[in-house]
Amino acid sequence: MSGRVNLMEKFPINPGETAAEHTGRLLREARTAGTFRQCSIGWHEECSDAYGEECMCSCHALGITLTRDQLESWAGRELTDEEVEHLDTHIGESSIPEAVGEIVRGWD
Ligand SMILES: [Zn+2]
Ligand SMILES: [Zn+2]
Numbered sequence: 519m520s521g522r523v524n525l526m527e528k529f530p531i532n533p534g535e536t537a538a539e540h541t542g543r544l545l546r547e548a549r550t551a552g553t554f555r556q557c558s559i560g561w562h563e564e565c566s567d568a569y570g571e572e573c574m575c576s577c578h579a580l581g582i583t584l585t586r587d588q589l590e591s592w593a594g595r596e597l598t599d600e601e602v603e604h605l606d607t608h609i610g611e612s613s614i615p616e617a618v619g620e621i622v623r624g625w626d
Contacts, residue, residue, distance in 0.1 A: 522576040523551045526560040568606075 525547055531540040541559050548558035556564040557575035570578020589605055590597050597605070 522570075522574050522579050523553065524576040525551060525553055525558045 525544050529540075529544060529547055531537070535543075544558045545555065548555065551558070552572070552574035554565050554567050554573040554575070556562070556566065557573055557577060562575065562577040565573055565575065565577070567573035567578070586597070586602060589602060593601075
């Protein structure tokens with residue numbers, strides 16, 4: 519498997535190239551790089567692969583996947599598949615990213 523890449527950084531727009539041509543070029547490169555469409559054109563927040571399990575964009579380099587055990591231990595009880603899926607979509611909007619930022623800042 520190839521390493522993670524940021525296509526927008528690796529292949530910036532060329533002088534004289536239109537935005538549409540640039541997008542087309544990025545999407546051709548994406549097939550080789552293994553990045554999803556949204557990430558390839560710089561819409562990282564919109565990537566349909568939020569955890570980068572398949573998308574090879576460097577924005578997913580964190581590579582942390584929460585296990586169900588971890589989620590259930592935080593929740594304090596067993597969770598249904600539906601609840602886990604629901605959490606999956608909402609964790610990014612929760613205070614968890616903020617909490618991680620705070621922890622890391624505490625190391626400096
Ligand atoms: Zn992505
Ligand atoms: Zn990305």
